Amino acid sequence: MAAGPVRNVAVVSWVRRLPPKSFIRQYFGWAGRKTAAPFIYHISCALSCIAPLLPPQLNIPSYSAVYPLWWGTLIGEHGTTFKSTCLGFAEDLLLEINPDLVDEPAGSWEGQVESIRSQPTQLIVHSDFGTFLEQTAQGYMRGVRDYYLKLWDCRPIGRRLAGSDSGGKIVDHRVSVIGGVTPEQLEKGTSASDWENGFMSRWCHLAGVPELPGWKRPTGGDKDRKFLVEKLQIINAIPLVPCSGFTPEAAVLHERYQKGLIGAMATGSPLMRGTYSRAGTLALRIAMLLAADFDLIGGASAWVVTPEILRPAYGLVDFHLQTTAWLLATVCSTPYQRQRRSFLAVLPEDGSPVPLSYIAGSLRLEPRKLRDVITGLEAEKAVIAVTNESGEETCYKRMTRAALVTAVRSDAFLNSK
Secondary structure (H helix, E strand, C coil): CCCCCECHHHHHHHHCCCCCCCHHHHHHHHHHCCCCCCHHHHHHHHHHHHHHHCCCCCCEECCCEECCCCEEEEECCCCCCCHHHHHHHHHHHHHHHCHHHEECCCCCHHHHHHHHHHCCEEEEEECCHHHHHHHCCCHHHHHHHHHHHHHHHCCCECCECCCCCCECCECCCEEEEEEEECHHHHHHHCCHHHHHCCHHHHCEEEEECCCCCCCCCCCCCCCCHHHHHHHHHHHHCCCCCCEEEECHHHHHHHHHHHHHHHHHHHHCCHHHHHHHHHHHHHHHHHHHHHHHHCCCCCCCCCEEECHHHHHHHHHHHHHHHHHHHHHHHHCCCCHHHHHHHHHHHHCCCCCCCEEHHHHHHHHCCCHHHHHHHHHHHHHCCCEEEEECCCCCCEEEEECCHHHHHHHHHHHHHHHCC
């Protein structure tokens, strides 16, 4: 699958394979008629509604226990992709089931721990995840990302406060997180290490293209909000039923999928390795949420992982891999590529010159790094140095097509001497 934002037709095809009375399918039809947001957002938001409602001890026994969490990012530009609107739909539905299930990011990690202590299973909604990334990009706040990883790994958090009888470790927390962010915020707020095997490789990243509202989507999503609330109440009542593992066909399917991920990790971009290494776990988390949605949990003494839930889970992970590959190729790549794009962004498309002093002030790069970027751009014939009218200050301008042709001809003339 080619890297890039997920096309709406691909999402429709994915949704149409779900059972007619699936919560996700009905949510997609309901929310999709209310906004022009990319279709893929509704899938992520629907999963964020299911995850906090399941028993915290529910898990799939794989290499280690896989618990029902959903960590998703809605990626798109401000104002045109309606990320906050989509997050609001999911938040309102969950609030109707239980007002304590939805929380906003606390002002400090300590405050977040106390919120989780009072409600160990919840959904944290980052309406502006980009601000969180910028605040935790460096310094003391960088440690908050490490704390978040404990939530993703379902590791114990918190401690007993001195002089207090309350508190202690929180063991059975199951915290899901969803947020909206722009590609530009991802570029500013993340580093290569965040993607290689770090913070950003834990999330399910989904980007799409906006759609015109009102289109009758062929998904069977014809139920109203009342149906969605009743379906969530049924999911919330699912008892703790153990998973007895995989059916033979599902075991073969998942082993083959894992081998494919290992191959991709060995041959793909180094920045994608962390994403590939966790894609199998992500697929199992999605499969567990689908099992709850498809009424496959709770009707017997045990339930099993089947191809029926694995195949759509793999399909959604493919959308995530497609989005992540696009992000890493365009906005979240090497520091030099980021700096190169930032330099070019300062220069007007019409080739007007910009003083070097202004460029340096805008980019705030160390002189050596700035020189490396300029040298690279000049070698690519992407920019050219000129002086201002007084001849006292160096300026740079984009090499327009006409200027590039002239430069190439000049090089050819000089080389012929």
